[in-house]
Amino acid sequence: MGTSMEIEGAFASASGGGGGDDVEKGEVESIAGNEGVAYLVWEDLTVVLPNFGHGPTKRLLHGLSGYAEPGRIMAIMGPSGSGKSTLLDALAGRLSTNVVMTGHILLNGNKRRLNYGVVAYVTQDDVLLGTLTVRETITYSAHLRLPTTLTKEEVQEIVEGTIMEMGLEDCADRLIGNWHLRGISGGERKRVSIALEILVRPRLLFLDEPTSSLSASAFFVVQALKSVARDGRTVISSIHQPSSEVFALFDDLFLLSGGETVYFGEAKVAIKFFAEAGFPCPSRRNPSDHFLRCINSDFDIVTATLKGSQRIRETQKTSDPLSIMATAQIKAILVEKYKRSEYSAKARSRMRELSTIISITESSSLSSLHSSLFNSPQHQGLQVEASSGSQAGWWKQLCTLTRRSFVNMSRDMGYYWLRIIIYIIVSICVGTIYYDVGTGYTAILARGACGGFITGFMTFMSIGGFPSFIEEMRVFYRERLNGYYGVAVFILSNFLSSFPYLVAVAFTTGTITYYMVKFGHGVSHYVYFCLNIFGAISVVENCMMIIASLVPNFLMGIITGAGVLGIMMMTAGFFRLLPDLPKPVWRYPISYISYGSWSLQGAYKNDMIGLVFDPLVPGDPKLKGEDVMKNMFRMPLDHYKWWDLFALFAIVVSYRLTFFIILKLKERVSPFFRSLYAKRTLYHLNRRPSFKKKPSLSSRRHYNVRSLSSQEGLTSPIP
Numbered sequence: 001m002g003t004s005m006e007i008e009g010a011f012a013s014a015s016g017g018g019g020g021d022d023v024e025k026g027e028v029e030s031i032a033g034n035e036g037v038a039y040l041v042w043e044d045l046t047v048v049l050p051n052f053g054h055g056p057t058k059r060l061l062h063g064l065s066g067y068a069e070p071g072r073i074m075a076i077m078g079p080s081g082s083g084k085s086t087l088l089d090a091l092a093g094r095l096s097t098n099v100v101m102t103g104h105i106l107l108n109g110n111k112r113r114l115n116y117g118v119v120a121y122v123t124q125d126d127v128l129l130g131t132l133t134v135r136e137t138i139t140y141s142a143h144l145r146l147p148t149t150l151t152k153e154e155v156q157e158i159v160e161g162t163i164m165e166m167g168l169e170d171c172a173d174r175l176i177g178n179w180h181l182r183g184i185s186g187g188e189r190k191r192v193s194i195a196l197e198i199l200v201r202p203r204l205l206f207l208d209e210p211t212s213s214l215s216a217s218a219f220f221v222v223q224a225l226k227s228v229a230r231d232g233r234t235v236i237s238s239i240h241q242p243s244s245e246v247f248a249l250f251d252d253l254f255l256l257s258g259g260e261t262v263y264f265g266e267a268k269v270a271i272k273f274f275a276e277a278g279f280p281c282p283s284r285r286n287p288s289d290h291f292l293r294c295i296n297s298d299f300d301i302v303t304a305t306l307k308g309s310q311r312i313r314e315t316q317k318t319s320d321p322l323s324i325m326a327t328a329q330i331k332a333i334l335v336e337k338y339k340r341s342e343y344s345a346k347a348r349s350r351m352r353e354l355s356t357i358i359s360i361t362e363s364s365s366l367s368s369l370h371s372s373l374f375n376s377p378q379h380q381g382l383q384v385e386a387s388s389g390s391q392a393g394w395w396k397q398l399c400t401l402t403r404r405s406f407v408n409m410s411r412d413m414g415y416y417w418l419r420i421i422i423y424i425i426v427s428i429c430v431g432t433i434y435y436d437v438g439t440g441y442t443a444i445l446a447r448g449a450c451g452g453f454i455t456g457f458m459t460f461m462s463i464g465g466f467p468s469f470i471e472e473m474r475v476f477y478r479e480r481l482n483g484y485y486g487v488a489v490f491i492l493s494n495f496l497s498s499f500p501y502l503v504a505v506a507f508t509t510g511t512i513t514y515y516m517v518k519f520g521h522g523v524s525h526y527v528y529f530c531l532n533i534f535g536a537i538s539v540v541e542n543c544m545m546i547i548a549s550l551v552p553n554f555l556m557g558i559i560t561g562a563g564v565l566g567i568m569m570m571t572a573g574f575f576r577l578l579p580d581l582p583k584p585v586w587r588y589p590i591s592y593i594s595y596g597s598w599s600l601q602g603a604y605k606n607d608m609i610g611l612v613f614d615p616l617v618p619g620d621p622k623l624k625g626e627d628v629m630k631n632m633f634r635m636p637l638d639h640y641k642w643w644d645l646f647a648l649f650a651i652v653v654s655y656r657l658t659f660f661i662i663l664k665l666k667e668r669v670s671p672f673f674r675s676l677y678a679k680r681t682l683y684h685l686n687r688r689p690s691f692k693k694k695p696s697l698s699s700r701r702h703y704n705v706r707s708l709s710s711q712e713g714l715t716s717p718i719p
């Protein structure tokens with residue numbers, strides 16, 4: 001292991017996020033030959049949480065090395081907070097932005113990023129659409145990702161098989177449920193999440209505590225994972241307190257404590273290693289419990305306190321090494337013993353083999369090796385896998401996603417239905433308040449205010465569907481990272497599925513107000529009126545999407561959205577006449593890029609041009625609509641109202657494009673910034689002599705008998 005810190009290719013690699021419809025060609029070529037085999041090697045993986053001078057730098061992972069092979073299932077075990085999720089995130093390229101990773105991750109001998117579908121990852125929390133049933137969720141997922149060549153029946157067969165495999169038959173037709181809709185249980189949700197990923201037999205499957213809320217069914221779930229592995233897939237799963245039967249299903253074991261390797265190797269041999277190290281597993285104890293008991297230093301203080309009291313002294317035999325040593329000490333001994341053991345030497349040589357041989361092996365020989373090893377009849381059709389998580393065509397993805405999104409919208413009361421009802425009620429209010437407004441002198445102001453209200457406040461109410469949209473976005477992020485589809489497909493499908501609802505909102509509102517207020521002079525005016533409302537509501541929707549992609553949660557989103565839309569309304573030309581707006585900022589450019597001014601101008605032109613109003617003093621000449629607009633509302637009449645509508649729709653399109661670009665940039669540019677951040681952090685850290693030095697094997701520092709609370713700094717010697 002080298003002594004210098006090197007920036008991992010995961011950040012520095014030039015390849016951006018491909019996957020979905022837009023996988024980069026080079027990546028495809030390098031992977032295509034491997035036909036679904038994934039040999040994963042990680043070397044000297046260190047994850048630090050830099051503090052930039054405020055307290056010690058925390059090491060979350062200490063130079064971990066290991067490998068995972070096809071056909072085998074690996075368990076990552078360790079006490080809570082030992083870095084299991086961090087290790088999985090690091091391998092999957094999904095570390096949070098505040099930490100820095102160094103080391104190498106090689107997939108089939110090549111450095112590459114493992115996100116956007118290269119790896120399927122079942123995270124600790126389940127992100128699902130609550131309005132769909134279990135069967136629907138899995139079916140849509142299957143249609144999104146299974147090859148387009150499969151017939152409907154074949155897809156259905158795979159779906160039913162997966163439902164059975166995960167033991168979900170009983171709840172298959174129940175709704176999943178969300179924050180306001182009680183649905184299936186937590187364990188069932190977890191199993192649905194796993195089902196979604198094992199559906200396509202991904203060649204590289206990560207799971208973070210898949211069995212944590214499953215109790216008795218954990219065995220079946222792990223058995224299903226094992227069967228995935230038997231198909232020649234590589235499965236890595238962190239696991240919490242497995243029973244001895246579950247533990248026996250695992251081929252390999254990665255035992256972590258405080259971010260350090262306690263043991264890595266075959267799961268069966270671990271018992272031998274512990275015995276050799278002087279901590280044999282009592283014959284009737286569950287081995288995994290024994291391992292965790294040895295290395296879980298969380299409760300050293302408690303044990304020490306208890307020891308002081310009579311209770312324990314009476315019951316414990318002093319011959320048990322576990323009771324005379326603090327677990328931190330045991331852990332330190334194990335860590336060191338492992339480093340010097342034959343197991344670690346064997347692992348290192350195997351790693352070297354995997355990282356060098358595979359990169360030069362002809363892909364054909366690799367795949368023949370693969371097919372001779374794992375030719376399971378059940379999943380023959382799924383053997384060849386592209387580098388993204390989906391094999392479905394673009395068009396199929398779009399159709400499926402649009403349908404799913406449409407179903408979700410139709411079942412979620414809060415998405416559009418509630419809004420349609422509120423719009424109808426408010427429209428009736430507006431209709432009655434301005435009922436038959438007429439062309440008297442006072443009607444001028446009334447028409448102005450009514451137009452201002454409809455294009456301003458009524459469109460503003462569209463932020464109500466934001467929470468539902470956020471839920472959909474969360475599902476999008478998960479599916480995008482697992483490579484189900486690309487950004488473009490998501491945005492298009494969202495547009496298509498929401499279109500009918502927006503039209504419904506616009507036309508109900510438009511019809512009620514138009515005919516009650518009696519704006520009217522003809523069908524084209526009515527159509528224009530409705531289209532104008534439609535455009536304005538679409539802008540608000542799109543604006544909220546942009547906000548959703550920039551802020552972390554929906555409360556902040558609604559606050560930000562209200563602020564932004566408030567500004568747009570202020571500059572529309574009703575609260576302050578357009579020519580009176582201060583020229584810098586407010587007139588140029590805000591009033592041009594905000595939808596308010598365009599839709600208000602269009603609405604006034606549509607309404608007033610061609611009308612004649614009664615004068616203030618009876619007997620004076622009647623007031624023409626054009627003059628009213630020019631002199632009272634001071635709106636320019638140099639273009640037709642259709643140009644205003646056109647500008648409105650141009651804004652809709654440009655907002656949607658902005659949304660697309662933001663999502664894309666987040667994928668492409670964030671790795672670049674992360675690599676800069678990593679470089680900068682490492683530059684600072686490397687200047688500290690204490691960091692450059694690897695924690696040496698004989699270092700006394702590691703015989704740390706302090707409790708976890710003081711050890712939580714992960715024994716980092718960095719000041």
Ligand SMILES: Nc1ncnc2c1ncn2[C@@H]1O[C@H](COP(=O)(O)OP(=O)(O)OP(=O)(O)O)[C@@H](O)[C@H]1O
Pocket residue numbers: 049060078079080081082083084085086087096097098099240
């Ligand atoms: N982005 C982060 N910022 C700050 N601390 C972090 C971050 N990620 C992880 N940690 C810390 O790193 C340690 C390991 O976290 P991790 O989530 O990997 O533990 P775990 O082994 O998965 O635990 P559990 O079994 O409870 O899920 C914890 O002490 C956690 O507080």
Ligand SMILES: [Mg+2]
Pocket residue numbers: 084085086124208
């Ligand atoms: Mg975790």
